[in-house]
Amino acid sequence: MSESILVVDDNQEILEFLTEVLGDTYKVHAAESGETALQIMDNEVIHLIVLDVMMPGIDGFELCQLVKSNVNYCHIPIILLTSKNGHRAHIEGLEVGADAYIKKPFSPKFLQIQIANLLNNRLKIKTHFASSPFEDVRVMAHSKTDEAFLKTLDDYIRKNIEDTQLDIETLAQHMNMSRPTFYRKIKSLSALSPKELVDITRLKKAASLIAENEYSLSEISRMVGYSSQSLFSRNFQKYFNASPQEYFNALPR
Structure with missing residues (x-):
């Protein structure tokens, strides 16, 4: 239930x-x-x-x-x-x-x-949002208010994506909400915890960087805020059903 x-x-x-x-x-x-x-x-x-x-x-x-x-x-x-x-x-x-x-x-x-x-x-x-590397976060919005909320939040996460310490307190403060209210909003809206939403945003950015083929996987891992490449690979596999290398190999050339 x-x-x-x-x-x-x-x-x-x-x-x-x-x-x-x-x-x-x-x-x-x-x-x-x-x-x-x-x-x-x-x-x-x-x-x-x-x-x-x-x-x-x-x-x-x-x-x-x-x-x-x-x-x-x-x-x-x-x-x-x-x-x-x-x-x-x-x-x-x-x-x-x-x-x-x-x-x-x-x-x-x-x-x-x-x-x-x-x-x-x-x-x-x-x-669909969680499992699709290039799906925009606003797909989960059911009103103009939610669309603006998600866009503001997504922009802030992406602006600070290299920050390994980006946490719920920082996000809630930026969105002018208390920590409990922000958590309930994200959990109900996305079925994700704020931490999971940040992780998915990092991984979507990583997928975009992998497709550009300008950086190594270790560089990309650091660029999206992962201090551990092994954790980056595990999370990528978890959400997108492929390792970063497998994802790169499957891209059209």
């Missing part, structure tokens, strides 16, 4: 029902209000939100808009649940950034399929 689902509904019976329906597949966090949901998001890695529209205080539309407009959370897909009928309510849900919209009453199986589809589609993109 690697994915965490946040279920938000002011009806305790519905919360218990959804927790039971989803609990065998996902780690479920339950919130009876928008305010509680925001507190949970501040402390947990959340991969998807199932959100009721009709709630006192911060309602579902408002919470959806808050999530989608906040750089800390905007990558999280949201499924809105509503008893409202008509196209107007559906349009309003899409306008505030919802990824899916389900009318009550609904089939539990239908909800499970919607969740699985959203998560699987994003996982495919994350896997």
